[in-house]
Amino acid sequence: MLKKICTLSFFLSLCLTTMTAQDYSKFNLLPQPAELTRGNANSRFEFTPQTTIIYTFGENDFKPATNAIQEIAVNIFGTKIKCATKVNGDNNIIFKKNDSLAEEEYTLEITPENIIINSKGSAGAFYAIQTLKQIIPVQAYETPIDLKKLSLPIIKITDKPHFAYRGFMLDCSRHFWSVETIKEVLDIMAMHKMNRFHWHLTEDQGWRIEIKKYPLLTQIGSLREQTTTGKNVGMDGIPYGGYYTQKDIKEIVKYAQERCITIIPEIEIPGHSLGALSAYPWLGCRGEEGNYKTWSNWGVAPEIACAGKESTFEFWEDVLSEVANLFPGEYIHIGGDEAPRDEWKICPHCQQRIKDNGLKNEAELQSYVTNRIEKFLHKKGKKIIGWDEILEGGVSQSATIMSWRGAEGGITAAKKGNYAIMTPSGHCYFDYYQTTGRDDEHLSIGGYVPLRKAYELNPYDQLSPEEQKFILGVQCNLWTEYIPTKMQLQYKLLPRLGAIAEIGWCNPAPETKDVEGFIGRSKELSRYYYAFGWNCAKHFYEDDVQIGW
Numbered sequence: 194m195l196k197k198i199c200t201l202s203f204f205l206s207l208c209l210t211t212m213t214a215q216d217y218s219k220f221n222l223l224p225q226p227a228e229l230t231r232g233n234a235n236s237r238f239e240f241t242p243q244t245t246i247i248y249t250f251g252e253n254d255f256k257p258a259t260n261a262i263q264e265i266a267v268n269i270f271g272t273k274i275k276c277a278t279k280v281n282g283d284n285n286i287i288f289k290k291n292d293s294l295a296e297e298e299y300t301l302e303i304t305p306e307n308i309i310i311n312s313k314g315s316a317g318a319f320y321a322i323q324t325l326k327q328i329i330p331v332q333a334y335e336t337p338i339d340l341k342k343l344s345l346p347i348i349k350i351t352d353k354p355h356f357a358y359r360g361f362m363l364d365c366s367r368h369f370w371s372v373e374t375i376k377e378v379l380d381i382m383a384m385h386k387m388n389r390f391h392w393h394l395t396e397d398q399g400w401r402i403e404i405k406k407y408p409l410l411t412q413i414g415s416l417r418e419q420t421t422t423g424k425n426v427g428m429d430g431i432p433y434g435g436y437y438t439q440k441d442i443k444e445i446v447k448y449a450q451e452r453c454i455t456i457i458p459e460i461e462i463p464g465h466s467l468g469a470l471s472a473y474p475w476l477g478c479r480g481e482e483g484n485y486k487t488w489s490n491w492g493v494a495p496e497i498a499c500a501g502k503e504s505t506f507e508f509w510e511d512v513l514s515e516v517a518n519l520f521p522g523e524y525i526h527i528g529g530d531e532a533p534r535d536e537w538k539i540c541p542h543c544q545q546r547i548k549d550n551g552l553k554n555e556a557e558l559q560s561y562v563t564n565r566i567e568k569f570l571h572k573k574g575k576k577i578i579g580w581d582e583i584l585e586g587g588v589s590q591s592a593t594i595m596s597w598r599g600a601e602g603g604i605t606a607a608k609k610g611n612y613a614i615m616t617p618s619g620h621c622y623f624d625y626y627q628t629t630g631r632d633d634e635h636l637s638i639g640g641y642v643p644l645r646k647a648y649e650l651n652p653y654d655q656l657s658p659e660e661q662k663f664i665l666g667v668q669c670n671l672w673t674e675y676i677p678t679k680m681q682l683q684y685k686l687l688p689r690l691g692a693i694a695e696i697g698w699c700n701p702a703p704e705t706k707d708v709e710g711f712i713g714r715s716k717e718l719s720r721y722y723y724a725f726g727w728n729c730a731k732h733f734y735e736d737d738v739q740i741g742w
């Protein structure tokens with residue numbers, strides 16, 4: 194829900210009932226559209242509460258877009274606008290279906306008479322409205338709801354994304370985020386035309402998704418006794434927990450679909466599993482003797498699920514069956530990162546599996562797990578994504594690699610013909626600091642990724658044109674060990690999310706980038722963030738420049 198924040202008197206003075214020409218002196222669209230042509234500067238389209246939405250084809254094709262317009266209309270006029278299937282005079286927003294365009298491509302034409310949007314279907318039309326949302330001056334969102342008319346410039350935009358995958362990952366295990374907070378994250382993503390939400394749902398520190406067949410996963414595995422303070426220096430003594438019911442999940446999946454976002458759920462296999470092991474100790478190599486407890490510390494717990502016992506595979510298959518039914522997207526992320534294989538070395542079940550299958554070592558045992566889970570998910574019509582560690586013992590040609598320990602995993606994958614998503618920590622880990630010690634940036638895990646560094650990501654680095662075809666896209670990640678509140682979450686996210694969104698949408702070749710232009714647009718966009726009630730870091734890079742209010 195968009196909130197009105199008119200805290201700054203400067204903006205209050207701009208709260209006009211009709212926007213004037215000087216408000217349109219420049220555009221600050223982010224991501225930047227592929228082509229933008231300005232029309233007659235003396236002419237305007239008047240957007241009013243009487244403007245009518247026209248869809249000449251099926252209403253459902255344009256539902257996300259029409260919902261997005263209605264949200265804007267309510268925000269600036271205080272009322273929804275009419276919808277119709279036939280044009281009757283001027284002053285319309287007309288959706289036209291154009292099958293010659295790509296899935297996410299659109300044209301947006303603002304003429305003195307009408308706004309005309311061409312797209313193949315939902316996504317393109319939705320992105321046209323996200324662009325329109327930024328063409329509308331920020332003051333319109335900050336004014337009290339009494340705007341009667343909004344003059345828009347004459348303009349034509351032709352636009353489409355460079356990458357099909359433009360993602361953001363949120364860790365909901367170290368800290369748990371409410372359904373409302375997740376929806377706000379999806380709103381933030383949608384505004385930046387990002388289309389994949391990677392939802393990290395299981396961890397050592399808590400299992401967060403209801404699985405009907407295994408109720409203890411949430412009754413026990415979602416709870417931890419307490420949480421470490423600082424960098425594992427003490428304990429807060431406060432029990433912590435939370436999980437999403439399957440009803441919550443369906444609600445969020447629907448909310449995401451309405452914003453043209455596909456959710457990729459992540460179920461960690463075989464490491465990062467103490468939440469599950471605390472609920473069902475037989476999953477671990479040490480079984481009932483394991484004394485497993487959902488972890489209160491940060492880091493990588495040494496415990497791991499047993500890859501020797503068939504019962505573990507039955508569990509994974511049951512869990513993934515429910516997950517596959519809940520999430521309509523083609524991908525399920527199966528983790529695979531930071532799996533400590535030491536317990537496998539001394540587990541008779543795991544060693545037997547290695548022997549029976551002629552495997553060389555524990556790394557190959559992890560590959561056995563990955564390949565077997567992948568085959569199972571293929572039968573369910575799903576593909577897998579794994580963190581780059583799944584390359585270590587060999588991986589099937591159909592697995593997609595998420596490159597996080599630098600770009601090397603993605604480069605290796607692309608060179609051997611596996612699809613890859615680039616999310617190297619040095620550019621894409623937003624739990625890293627973005628300032629050099631400002632008070633409003635709380636204790637973080639470490640690292641340093643200021644806005645410029647995020648924007649410097651080159652997902653094609655070291656790849657030939659042929660290999661570049663295997664880069665599906667880019668993603669930024671937010672691990673939440675040191676992020677306990679929504680305000681800090683959004684602070685870490687914004688404005689850096691805009692950098693990865695732009696790399697994903699625009700041609701990411703270094704020679705095509707305009708860093709200063711990007712920073713300037715990012716600053717302008719931060720005014721919208723505040724207007725929508727989102728927190729945002731109040732500086733942009735190492736020299737600590739304040740946003741020029």
Ligand SMILES: [Zn+2]
Binds near residue numbers: 500501502536537
């Ligand atoms: Zn074992």
